[in-house]
Amino acid sequence: MPELPEVETVKEGLKKIIGLDNSISKLLLKRDNLRFPIPPEIPKKFKNQKIVSIERRAKYLLFYTPVGILISHLGMTGTWREQKSSTDVQLHDHVILQLGDHRNLIYRDPRRFGILDWCELDALDQNKYFHHLGPEPLKKEFSAKYLLDKCKRRSAFIKNVIMDQKVVVGVGNIYAAECLFLSKISPLRPANEISLDEFKLLVKNIRKVLKDAIKAGGSSISDFKQAEGDMGYFQHKFKVYAKEGKECSVCKTKIENIVLSGRSSFYCPKCQS
């Protein structure tokens, strides 16, 4: 489901729901694994802890407590929702965070590609899911020069490279397609054949697309909802994603779809080269 804008949207929704002033009575696990085993000590660590802040790093949600960090990745189909009763558990509900005031946050994930982990405070950089991550795309560290340098020895398609979380985090299949379209760069271009000027445009457009999508509350295709149950609406702004056979909004050429590394890749063959 979620790329950076969706995770950011969920984070903001969770902050509003929790209000950051609830003591947590319990964290209940309904199964011992998602994609990977869930560390069994998490409920013990979390007992009676207060959530002091919720952050996002890459596509991960971070629930900070005074004693450690609960890490949640939504995979493709993960969602968090608020629910009054903790007994009314539905199919694919895997984790229940019981808030102090008898409300609950429920993690649902039909495909179970999500991740749940625990990390000591100030140890995120050593965590196995975090140690290799590249810079946040909305931070200064991520620049055209940086990207040029990262791409120097890479002959892979540029689309694959900007989706590589070691290079830059948060960009997934939808936003990669949209950024490349706005930058008039073909997803098939070898990364090491792209100029600094093109990278300047690409970095600018990655920032623009992600920011616009955050403003729109993310993209709701199939089942994505915000933590408060609202739909995102950035999907209405897609220029190329899932637009195969439709006319390009710039030149009227039909949008094409090719498979790169097993992922659908939509682009305008005339505008993007």
Next chain:
DNA sequence: AAGGTTACCTGCCCGC
């Protein structure tokens, strides 16, 4: 070392 492929899952949609 980079790049490609597979694997992990369920649900939905399509064509036969």
Next chain:
DNA sequence: TGCGGGCAGGTAACCT
């Protein structure tokens, strides 16, 4: 109506 195949917003782990 039922079944098989293909596809879906991600990414670690494996092979070459």
